[in-house]
Amino acid sequence: MLTTGKGSISLYMQIKELLTTKIGKGEWLPGSIIPSEINLAQELGVSQGTVRKAITELVENNVLMRKQGRGTFVSIHDTDRALFHFFHITDNNNHKVLPDSRVLHCRTKPASRMESAKLHLAAGTDVVRIERVRSISAKPTMIETITLAAGSFDDLGREGNCDLPNTLYELYEKRYGITIHSADEQLRAVAASRHDGKILNLEVGTPLLEIERVALTLDKTPVELRISRCSTRNHHYQNTIF
Amino acid sequence: MLTTGKGSISLYMQIKELLTTKIGKGEWLPGSIIPSEINLAQELGVSQGTVRKAITELVENNVLMRKQGRGTFVSIHDTDRALFHFFHITDNNNHKVLPDSRVLHCRTKPASRMESAKLHLAAGTDVVRIERVRSISAKPTMIETITLAAGSFDDLGREGNCDLPNTLYELYEKRYGITIHSADEQLRAVAASRHDGKILNLEVGTPLLEIERVALTLDKTPVELRISRCSTRNHHYQNTIF
DNA sequence: AAGTGGTCTAGACCACGTA
DNA sequence: ACGTGGTCTAGACCACTTG
Numbered sequence: 001m002l003t004t005g006k007g008s009i010s011l012y013m014q015i016k017e018l019l020t021t022k023i024g025k026g027e028w029l030p031g032s033i034i035p036s037e038i039n040l041a042q043e044l045g046v047s048q049g050t051v052r053k054a055i056t057e058l059v060e061n062n063v064l065m066r067k068q069g070r071g072t073f074v075s076i077h078d079t080d081r082a083l084f085h086f087f088h089i090t091d092n093n094n095h096k097v098l099p100d101s102r103v104l105h106c107r108t109k110p111a112s113r114m115e116s117a118k119l120h121l122a123a124g125t126d127v128v129r130i131e132r133v134r135s136i137s138a139k140p141t142m143i144e145t146i147t148l149a150a151g152s153f154d155d156l157g158r159e160g161n162c163d164l165p166n167t168l169y170e171l172y173e174k175r176y177g178i179t180i181h182s183a184d185e186q187l188r189a190v191a192a193s194r195h196d197g198k199i200l201n202l203e204v205g206t207p208l209l210e211i212e213r214v215a216l217t218l219d220k221t222p223v224e225l226r227i228s229r230c231s232t233r234n235h236h237y238q239n240t241i242f
Numbered sequence: 243m244l245t246t247g248k249g250s251i252s253l254y255m256q257i258k259e260l261l262t263t264k265i266g267k268g269e270w271l272p273g274s275i276i277p278s279e280i281n282l283a284q285e286l287g288v289s290q291g292t293v294r295k296a297i298t299e300l301v302e303n304n305v306l307m308r309k310q311g312r313g314t315f316v317s318i319h320d321t322d323r324a325l326f327h328f329f330h331i332t333d334n335n336n337h338k339v340l341p342d343s344r345v346l347h348c349r350t351k352p353a354s355r356m357e358s359a360k361l362h363l364a365a366g367t368d369v370v371r372i373e374r375v376r377s378i379s380a381k382p383t384m385i386e387t388i389t390l391a392a393g394s395f396d397d398l399g400r401e402g403n404c405d406l407p408n409t410l411y412e413l414y415e416k417r418y419g420i421t422i423h424s425a426d427e428q429l430r431a432v433a434a435s436r437h438d439g440k441i442l443n444l445e446v447g448t449p450l451l452e453i454e455r456v457a458l459t460l461d462k463t464p465v466e467l468r469i470s471r472c473s474t475r476n477h478h479y480q481n482t483i484f
Numbered sequence: 485a486a487g488t489g490g491t492c493t494a495g496a497c498c499a500c501g502t503a
Numbered sequence: 504a505c506g507t508g509g510t511c512t513a514g515a516c517c518a519c520t521t522g
Contacts, residue, residue, distance in 0.1 A: 006517085010491060036507060047493045051510085053410065060302075068508050069500035086483060183483045186336075188474035189431040189449035190344075207431035207449035232430035239481055241328060241425045242303065250499085252510060278488060289512045294489090310489050311519030 002203075011046055015054035017100060018044075019039060021062060023074055024218050030173055032065070062181070063218065079180060082167040085182060086215075089142070089230060090238045098166065099134035099141060104199075106130045106162035115119040115147045116223045118214050124180060126150040130164065130190055135220050142230040152223065169215075171224070177219050181218045187211050187237060191228065200231050244286060253288055257296035259285075261478045265305060265316055266460050272415055273318040276306070305423070305460065319421060323411040328425060328457075333482045341376035341383060341410065346441075348394050348404035349419060356387045360456050362466045368392040372406070373394070375441055376470075382442050384405070384472040394420060394465065411457075423460045429453055429479060432471065442473050451479060 002014050022028050034040075037055065041048045058064040062085070065073045075081070083098050091097050094240055111127045112121070121127070130146040144170070148156065153176055165171050172178040192206040200208075208229045215224040230237075244256050264270050276282075278296065283290045297314060300306040304327070306345040307315045317323070325340050332338050353361070353369045364368070388410070390398065394416055407413050412469075414420040429472040442450075450471045457466040 012491080024468075038507085047495095049494085052493060053491085054506095066508060067501085069502080069506080087484075088481075133290040165509060185481045185483065187429055187451060187481065189451040189472075190474075191449050205447065207433050208433040208453070209429060214304040230431075239427045239429065240329075241330075241427065254510075280488085289514095292511060293511085295510085297489095308489060309520085310522080311487080313488060313520095 002046070012053040012057075015040075015044060015046070015051060016057055019058060020063065020218060026177055028074050028080060029076050033071045034067050036071060040045065076168075077173045079167050079170065082169050086180070088237050088239060089235050091136075091235050094231050094238060097136050099136045100138075101132045101144075101164075101166050103164055104133060105165070110146070115225055118122060119147065119149055119222050120147055120170040128156050132161070132164075136235065139212045139234075142228050143196060143199055144229075145224040145227045147222070151199055152176060166190075168224075171219045173203050179217060179222055180218075180223065182216045183213050183215045185211055185213045192229070196229055200229075202231060206231070208232070211237065219237055244288070249456045250307050252293040254292050254299075257282075257286060257288070257293060258299055260462065261296060261300060261307065262460060268419055270316050272316050272421055275313045278313060293481055308399050319409075319411045319415045321409050321412065324411050328422070330427075330479050330481060333378070333477050336480060339378050343374045343376045343406075343408050344387075345404050345406055346373040346375060348406070353389070355466055361391055361464050362391065370395055370398050372404070374406075378477065380412075381476075383477060384470050385438060385441055386468060386470045388464070389467040394418065410466075420465055421459060422457045424462075424463065425455050425457045427453055427455045433472070438471055444473060448473070450474070453479065 002011060003009075004011060019034070028034055035043070037048050037051045040051045055064060055066070059066055062075055065075050067073065079098065083096055087098065088094065099201065106128065108126050108128050108141045110124045111121050113123070115121070115127055116123050116125060119127070128148045128150050130144075130148075132144050132146070133140050134142045134144060153172075169180045172180060173179065189207050190210045192200065192202050192204055192208050194204050196202070196208060197204045209232050211226075211228040211230065213224075213226045213228070214222045215226065216222055244253060246253060248336060259277070261484065270276055277285070277455050279290050279293045285295065297306060299306070304317055308425050321340065325338055329338065329340065330476045348370070350368050350370050353363050353368045355365070356470055357363070357369055358365050358367060361369070370390045370392050372386075372388050372390075374388070375382050376384045376477070378385060395414075412421045414422060430452045431449050432452045434442065434444050434446055435449050438444070438447045439448065449477045451474045453468075453470040453472065455466075455468045457468065458464055
């Protein structure tokens with residue numbers, strides 16, 4: 001179980017990994033309560049303070065949530081979290097608005113070289129590729145191309161199963177048991193293609209903000225590749241550096 | 243001094259604010275060591291654990307740095323910190339490279355409406371406006387327009403005092419005692435102007451990534467407005483969401 | 485050897501939510 | 504009334520740095 005003594009990793013770190021593993025394996029599901037600090041401490045044969053330190057760090061990593069008087073819970077991906085944590089587009093008054101979305105295509109195809117590289121897939125593996133338009137205040141504002149490993153999302157994209165909700169990360173969590181925990185984003189300025197222009201109602205060549213995001217699970221497995229091209233006439237990407 | 247009892251804020255929070263204030267006022271300078279946890283605890287009449295909790299949160303906020311066996315230090319803005327913390331442009335292999343910079347202009351002028359709004363200055367206050375080009379691997383890659391309240395940076399920009407170092411935040415800290423602690427960034431895609439094109443050696447209309455950054459001190463006072471327009475042909479803006 | 489931060493314990497009391 | 508997390512204490516031992 002827990003190892004102690006010289007040269008071994010600290011107790012609270014071992015506990016942190018133990019808790020992380022339970023969550024990663026689905027033993028403790030998102031939204032469910034975990035045992036109290038006192039119970040965990042007794043089970044593991046350590047003091048409450050040690051468990052507390054492990055939990056504190058997991059709360060800082062958004063893996064757990066504490067609610068005073070109630071208990072500690074595995075974090076859940078509701079719409080709010082998606083909006084405030086992963087969605088960085090705001091209007092020019094810095095207000096976040098969750099855009100609507102409309103699916104254009106949804107197909108299962110072999111992965112491109114770029115897709116298999118970014119998602120760590122073997123060449124030629126099948127992926128689901130979704131293209132959708134997102135509108136803010138009824139104005140088409142961004143085009144998204146989303147790529148998922150077909151194996152992990154088996155029924156998605158098959159037989160016209162394309163009636164997708166607006167916040168996909170909630171779907172991944174609820175229907176497929178895959179929780180997005182972090183993401184790497186790369187931003188570039190690109191020129192609108194003819195296709196972009198037609199859908200976003202812009203001139204060809206208009207500068208667009210391209211966001212290439214790889215979304216990762218708790219154990220850093222890449223799960224989704226999402227390329228968004230956004231008009232930044234009335235909106236922008238907001239980032240705060242602490 | 244410290245207040246305790248019902249309805250009052252927690253001890254460690256009061257200590258956190260006390261330490262923050264000392265740093266903000268310049269009583270403890272960047273790079274200097276602060277009293278040990280035990281000394282602080284004795285001075286303040288609390289236990290070491292309480293001081294520790296306050297310090298821990300300040301370390302998480304990048305205000306302090308701990309060095310085991312040595313002590314706790316006020317964070318310093320060396321080149322590395324500027325590079326790893328505030329500079330988000332990387333090449334397409336996700337490697338950070340600190341660009342060179344060459345100053346084009348450096349003038350003191352009345353603030354524009356936008357500048358006075360973003361820097362919380364009265365209309366018409368004098369500001370220093372610096373324009374520079376930054377090159378990566380000898381290729382001009384970004385144009386920066388930097389605006390500072392002239393009052394806080396008195397001699398800067400006067401009498402051709404424009405021999406500026408590459409990492410400005412180090413200069414602000416060392417010469418003017420102003421430490422940049424956080425920043426708000428807004429990213430947009432824009433078309434290269436004739437001026438942009440000439441300097442960056444690009445066609446007019448080429449999409450550029452525009453980064454508008456307001457840099458803040460520890461107490462959230464806006465100090466610098468920086469607008470960067472970057473070619474994203476060989477580079478991009480990298481952001482990780484945890 | 486002495487001093488620092490890092491980990492860990494055992495126990496106290498408080499604030500909050502539920503029953 | 505009870506159980507939860509939140510704060511705080513006092514003290515132990517370890518790991519690291521410096522003199």
